[in-house]
Amino acid sequence: MIFLVDCNNFYVSCERIFRPDLKNVPVVVLSNNDGCIISRSNEAKKLGIKMGEPVFKINKFMKENNIRVFSSNFELYGEISNRVMKSLSKFSDDLEIYSIDEAFMSIKYSSDYSIIAKEIISNIKTDVGIPVSVGVSKTKTLAKVASSIAKNIDQNYSILKNELRIFQSLRNLPVHEIWGIGYRYSKFLNKNKIFTAIDLVNRNKNWILGNMNINVLKTTQELRGVECFPIINVPPSKKSITVSRSFREDIFNYLDLEKRVNDYAFRCSKKLREEKLRAYTLSVFIVTNRFKNNNKSYYYGFLSENFLASTNNYIDIVSMSNKILKKIFRRNLGYKKAGVILSDLSDINEYQSSYLKLPSKAQDSLMNSIDHINKIFGSNMVKLASQNFHDLSNDSRKKLSKKYMSSWKDLMDINI
DNA sequence: TCTGGGGTCCTAGGACCC
DNA sequence: TCTGGGGTCCTAGGACCC
Structure with a gap:
C-alpha cells in the first residue's frame, strides 16, 4: 500500500x-x-x-x-x-x-x-x-x-482499501480536488458534464487522451487502482534552477535593476554549485506590474543565451546576466519583478571540453575560495562589485521569527 | 502543372504541482 | 500603496535531414 x-x-x-x-x-x-x-x-x-x-x-x-x-x-x-x-x-x-x-x-x-x-x-x-x-x-x-x-477527521489518518469505500469517496470528490486536475481542466470537464471523480473514471479513455493529455489518463487509471505513478526513491537531478523576486516598489532605473539581477544571478550560481552542477543556458526575465493600468502597458522581457561551455563560474554567470538584461530592458517602464534561470544542467564531474573555452584552474580555485569564505563568515561576505552592497533579502520581511535552528544567538534559553 | 515517406530535434505555450 | 517563488511535464508545429 x-x-x-x-x-x-x-x-x-x-x-x-x-x-x-x-x-x-x-x-x-x-x-x-x-x-x-x-x-x-x-x-x-x-x-x-x-x-x-x-x-x-x-x-x-x-x-x-x-x-x-x-x-x-x-x-x-x-x-x-x-x-x-x-x-x-x-x-x-x-x-x-x-x-x-x-x-x-x-x-x-x-x-x-x-x-x-x-x-x-x-x-x-x-x-x-x-x-x-x-x-x-x-x-x-x-x-x-x-x-x-x-485531514478532516480527528484521528488524522484514513485508509481506502475496499472497493466500496473507494467508490463512495470518489463519488463525493469534485474533479478539481483530484491530484493532477487543476483549474483549467476542471472547467473543461464540468463543461462536458464531468463533475466528480466517478464521472471521470467512467469516461472513455480515448476521449480523455484526445481532449487532454496522457497524464490525465494516467490519473484516471490511478483512481481505478492501477498504478501509473510509481514511487521514485532516488531524487532525479535538477533540470533548472531559478532565483526571482518581486520588488516592493516599481524599479525604473537601469542600474537599480541590474544590481538586483546580478544578485539573483549570484545566488542562482551558488545553488548550482551546491548541487554540484554546471549550466549551459542562462535566461533572464523582467516584468512590469500586471495589476497596474488594467494590464495595458504590460511588458514581459525574456531571453536565453548559451555559454561557450557549461559553467558554474560566478563571474561568467553574472556577466552573462548583465548582457542579457541589456537586451531586454525597455526604458520608461516600472519593473515589478525579475528573475534568473539556469538550465541545460550537467554534472560537475562530467568531462567538459570545448575548443572555444579551456577550463581554468586559477578561476576554479578563486570560485572555491569565494564559497569557502562565504561559508565561514556568512553568505554575503564576498560578492561581485556589480551586486547590491547591502543585502536586501530581509528588508521586506518585517515579521520574521528567529533562526531557532541555525544561529547560536537565537538558541532558546531554558529556565529550570 | 504535377510534388513521397519517414524521421529527429527544438521551442513556445499551456497545463499541473507544492 | 500594498498581489510569492520554484519547479516538472506534455504537445503541436516548425525546421531540418535523407
Whole structure:
C-alpha cells in the first residue's frame, strides 16, 4: 500500500514548535515581501482567510481578529522538513520526498495499516513536534484522496482499501480536488458534464487522451487502482534552477535593476554549485506590474543565451546576466519583478571540453575560495562589485521569527 | 502543372504541482 | 500603496535531414 504523509499547515506548525503560546489561536505565514497568505492554521481557515489572499486586502480584518502573522522563514522550514523526512525514513526504504511537507512511501504486507499510520503520526509529533495526516491506498492518487479525508477527521489518518469505500469517496470528490486536475481542466470537464471523480473514471479513455493529455489518463487509471505513478526513491537531478523576486516598489532605473539581477544571478550560481552542477543556458526575465493600468502597458522581457561551455563560474554567470538584461530592458517602464534561470544542467564531474573555452584552474580555485569564505563568515561576505552592497533579502520581511535552528544567538534559553 | 515517406530535434505555450 | 517563488511535464508545429 502507498502511504502519503502530509504535514498539517506546515509553515504555521513550524512556527508553533517554538511558540507554544500560538496553540489554538489563528496564525498565518506570509509570502516574500509579506505579500500574500501562504499558510494558515485551522483557526485562520475557519475565519475565512483564503490561500494566496493578498495581505493588504485583509490587514484590517486580521488585526480585528487578533491573527498572529509571520514572514516566511524558509531556512527554518527547510531544517524542520529534513527532520520530518528523517523520522519518516524509519518506516520504509521506499520513500519519495515529494515536497517540503509531503512524502510518499510504500509499505508491504501488513494485517493492519492503521497501526502503522498511528505510529507515524505519534512518532513525528514526538520526534519533531509537527502534526501530520496520513492517507493510505493502492496508488499515489488514491492516497492523496485518503489524505484529504484524513485531514478532516480527528484521528488524522484514513485508509481506502475496499472497493466500496473507494467508490463512495470518489463519488463525493469534485474533479478539481483530484491530484493532477487543476483549474483549467476542471472547467473543461464540468463543461462536458464531468463533475466528480466517478464521472471521470467512467469516461472513455480515448476521449480523455484526445481532449487532454496522457497524464490525465494516467490519473484516471490511478483512481481505478492501477498504478501509473510509481514511487521514485532516488531524487532525479535538477533540470533548472531559478532565483526571482518581486520588488516592493516599481524599479525604473537601469542600474537599480541590474544590481538586483546580478544578485539573483549570484545566488542562482551558488545553488548550482551546491548541487554540484554546471549550466549551459542562462535566461533572464523582467516584468512590469500586471495589476497596474488594467494590464495595458504590460511588458514581459525574456531571453536565453548559451555559454561557450557549461559553467558554474560566478563571474561568467553574472556577466552573462548583465548582457542579457541589456537586451531586454525597455526604458520608461516600472519593473515589478525579475528573475534568473539556469538550465541545460550537467554534472560537475562530467568531462567538459570545448575548443572555444579551456577550463581554468586559477578561476576554479578563486570560485572555491569565494564559497569557502562565504561559508565561514556568512553568505554575503564576498560578492561581485556589480551586486547590491547591502543585502536586501530581509528588508521586506518585517515579521520574521528567529533562526531557532541555525544561529547560536537565537538558541532558546531554558529556565529550570 | 504535377510534388513521397519517414524521421529527429527544438521551442513556445499551456497545463499541473507544492 | 500594498498581489510569492520554484519547479516538472506534455504537445503541436516548425525546421531540418535523407
